[in-house]
Amino acid sequence: MPDNTIDQIPQDIREQLPEHAQQMFLAAFNAAQSDGLSEDAARDVALNSVKNEYEQGKDGQWNRKTEDPPIHNKAITTGGN
Numbered sequence: 228m229p230d231n232t233i234d235q236i237p238q239d240i241r242e243q244l245p246e247h248a249q250q251m252f253l254a255a256f257n258a259a260q261s262d263g264l265s266e267d268a269a270r271d272v273a274l275n276s277v278k279n280e281y282e283q284g285k286d287g288q289w290n291r292k293t294e295d296p297p298i299h300n301k302a303i304t305t306g307g308n
Contacts (some may be wrong), residue, residue: 231257237270244289248277 233241233249236256241249255276259269281289 231260240274243283243287244277244281245291247291248281248289251280252277 231253233253236244236249236253240252244252252273256269256273259272260266264272277289280291282292283289
């Protein structure tokens with residue numbers, strides 16, 4: 228089976244995802260299908276891949292997640308014996 232193209236992503240997903248997320252979705256979907264997963268299972272895998280970098284806003288559109296701020300932990304030193 229040939230790999231699907233962005234044009235073959237379901238319309239509802241294409242309308243919500245930005246271009247980069249569509250590319251991520253497509254790559255994960257094609258990989259999952261080549262591993263033998265059904266279309267529904269491949270779609271779930273692809274959406275989970277997108278969710279790693281994107282989150283859905285209240286308006287239904289997906290936006291890239293903001294990076295976590297760096298965490299600065301103070302070094303802990305022991306008092307000896």
